[in-house]
Amino acid sequence: MSTPTLTAMFFHDLIERLHQAHPHGYTRQAVQSLGPWALLIDVMNWRARLIAPRPRTVHISEAMRLQPGMKAHSQALRRIYRDLETGADLTPYLSKGADSIVLPPTPGRTGRKARLDAMLSDWGVYHFHLGPLTTGPSKHVGRTKDLMFLLIGPDDARLIGIFEHGQWAAEQVLRVIVTEWLEHSKFHELPEGVVPEVKVDPASWLKLRASGINLVLSLDGRYFMSGDMTLAHGSLAITDTANEIRFLLEKADADIARMPGLFHPKVKFGWYGTDSVFGFNPVVPLPWWFDGKHWAPRP
Numbered sequence: 001m002s003t004p005t006l007t008a009m010f011f012h013d014l015i016e017r018l019h020q021a022h023p024h025g026y027t028r029q030a031v032q033s034l035g036p037w038a039l040l041i042d043v044m045n046w047r048a049r050l051i052a053p054r055p056r057t058v059h060i061s062e063a064m065r066l067q068p069g070m071k072a073h074s075q076a077l078r079r080i081y082r083d084l085e086t087g088a089d090l091t092p093y094l095s096k097g098a099d100s101i102v103l104p105p106t107p108g109r110t111g112r113k114a115r116l117d118a119m120l121s122d123w124g125v126y127h128f129h130l131g132p133l134t135t136g137p138s139k140h141v142g143r144t145k146d147l148m149f150l151l152i153g154p155d156d157a158r159l160i161g162i163f164e165h166g167q168w169a170a171e172q173v174l175r176v177i178v179t180e181w182l183e184h185s186k187f188h189e190l191p192e193g194v195v196p197e198v199k200v201d202p203a204s205w206l207k208l209r210a211s212g213i214n215l216v217l218s219l220d221g222r223y224f225m226s227g228d229m230t231l232a233h234g235s236l237a238i239t240d241t242a243n244e245i246r247f248l249l250e251k252a253d254a255d256i257a258r259m260p261g262l263f264h265p266k267v268k269f270g271w272y273g274t275d276s277v278f279g280f281n282p283v284v285p286l287p288w289w290f291d292g293k294h295w296a297p298r299p
Contacts, residue, residue, distance in 0.1 A: 006256070007249045011036045013274045018043060021278075023101045030103040041242045044277055045234045046101040049117055051094070051126070052279075055087040056157045061176045069146055069162035076130040076141070080148070084157045092140045093128035116233040119168045122209050123177070123226055124186040125149050125160065149173055151185060158184060169205035174217060178224055190216065190223040245277075 004012070015031065023046055031039060058081050064070065070077065083090060091099065095117070102116050119125050127149050131142020145165055151158040160176045167173065177185045190196075196216040200208065208215055212231035217224045228236045 005253045007036075007253055010245075010249055010274065011039075014040065014043065014277065017274055017278055018101075023099055024097070025100045025103060027103070034103070037242060037246055040245065040277065041234065041239055042101055042103055044238045044242060045116055045121075046099075047278060048235060048238060049094070049098045049120060051090045051152055052154075053087050053089045054154070056084050056152070056155055058084050059156060059158045059181075061158070061160055061180050063172070063176045063180075064159055064161040067162050073130045073144075073146065073148075073162065076132070077148070079133075080128060080130075090128075092133075094140075095127070095129075096140055118209050118229065118233040121233050121235045122214070122229045123169075123173070124151060124228075125173065125177075126152055130162075151177070151181060153184060156184070169202075169209055171202040171205075171219070174219060174224070178219065178222070186226045186228055187224045188227070190225065194223070196223060 014036075018026065018031065019028075034042070080093065082088070083093075097115075098117070119127065127147040129141050130144045130146055130148060133141055146162050147165060148162050149160040151160065158181050160173055163170060163173065174187075178187055178189070182189065196218075199218050200215055202217075205215060205217065209229070212229060212233060214225065214227045214229055230236055230239060
């Protein structure tokens with residue numbers, strides 16, 4: 001009996017890990033209705049909404065230091081600072097739908113359709129709730145009208161400010177990001193002299209985002225674009241990475257078919273498979289390299 005291809009083993013492992021994790025919104029019927037590459041993108045978008053529990057240096061924007069909400073939410077903010085700095089689990093502060101996989105609806109299923117976090121996909125901004133710790137089965141803090149918006153990197157957390165629900169595309173959020181942390185964000189400033197033909201009023205930013213439209217945003221005569229959102233509110237970077245994974249898997253299978261001696265099951269113990277997908281920020285390629293003779297883990 002022939003050995004399954006790396007692509008087949010990859011998706012076998014992916015589905016097994018998905019079964020074990022069993023995120024909200026998961027059903028076997030919905031998973032089976034998807035093609036493998038569509039499933040990969042859905043899984044990666046789900047994982048990217050979660051945050052790796054690791055210590056981070058906390059930075060507070062100058063604008064946030066002047067906000068009245070700093071005092072009103074001082075207790076919750078102190079707890080968040082501590083959890084960010086010590087590497088605690090941050091899931092309790094996220095939306096209850098963060099640990100959800102958005103899959104196509106299945107026949108006979110009713111209820112509110114799960115959605116991806118469009119603000120995160122579009123601007124790269126997370127939001128934390130500021131309520132007290134709760135008792136009982138819920139692992140989330142109390143839900144609040146006020147939210148803290150922040151950028152999260154591998155080693156740093158940059159607190160933008162406290163905003164109300166509905167301010168998902170507020171001009172002030174963009175202002176803080178591009179004036180204080182442009183190099184740490186997903187925004188790109190257009191070169192001087194490059195001016196878009198159509199200027200979009202900030203009052204329309206949120207409505208256009210809801211339609212899955214990437215915009216050039218104007219602020220004080222400067223122009224910025226994130227350009228990383230799909231029509232389904234997923235991340236373009238994740239879609240690109242899924243395509244790279246597909247290319248690597250199919251290329252590896254083609255190489256093995258031509259020269260079976262290159263390596264045998266799961267890259268001779270160099271198999272990383274779904275580890276890169278189930279990372280908390282899975283916008284990385286599979287860690288393999290080919291030196292012309294054999295495949296191996298990237299050094």
